[in-house]
């Protein structure tokens with residue numbers, strides 16, 4: 380099967396969600412890029428708030444690319460109200476510079492603006508990789524999440540929201556979406572503003588032939604990546620009865636499925652872990668893998684979907 384681990388190329392580490400002083404971040408774009416490159420990242424998407432109060436920025440980071448560090452254009456889009464009355468936050472990576480401004484003057488919804496689902500669909504049509512940002516922090520309802528049908532991904536972890544609000548984890552609503560059959564992928568991000576310790580805590584590892592914006596964007600849309608706070612995933616294989624997970628040294632490997640279905644293995648410095656799918660997991664239409672290292676840092680695989688053709692395998696999407 381062609382999945383994250385068998386796709387051609389190598390892994391590139393990047394942060395998909397960050398802010399500069401072009402919106403409400405503390406640092407100029409050049410310094411944000413310099414810090415991520417200095418920390419060993421291969422790429423960064425600067426995603427300033429796409430609001431009238433900031434002049435609808437799609438911050439140009441192309442001048443800060445080097446031979447070993449690249450950038451993807453992007454923005455955090457805002458338009459329309461959630462069920463709780465607050466404004467949508469939608470991550471758009473690979474957004475072209477000519478993307479037309481929305482009618483979004485500030486951080487509160489106004490009459491006559493596009494809905495969240497409408498602006499998300501417009502971003503996807505323009506070529507962007509689109510994600511539901513920080514669902515817990517936003518107070519997103521399941522109906523809200525369900526309505527953003529254009530989104531490729533959801534933030535399973537947002538480091539800024541973890542540090543600043545203890546609302547960084549998007550796993551609960553993610554699992555509900557998966558259980559409805561929604562083929563969404565899972566990203567971890569920083570949402571860094573550099574106004575608090577909100578940086579270098581969550582990233583994606585993207586498998587692509589080269590470290591270029593085009594190759595990274597294609598791999599993101601294809602789901603060829605995993606999300607991490609530190610641990611590495613090297614392979615996930617399904618042999619018909621069990622999942623075998625190869626990783627950097629971890630203390631827990633957990634396979635989750637629909638409803639309460641889960642199996643966990645705990646140990647010391649585990650790098651190759653075989654997990655037999657027990658009854659609940661064997662019947663689940665999807666599985667995903669979480670590993671935890673000795674420092675409590677996690678990595679999350681994208682969902683694996685049961686192959687509808689023969690019901691005997693799982694395919695990664």
Ligand SMILES: [Zn+2]
Nearest residue numbers: 455468512513
């Ligand atoms: Zn946001």
Ligand SMILES: [Zn+2]
Nearest residue numbers: 396398455570
């Ligand atoms: Zn943000």
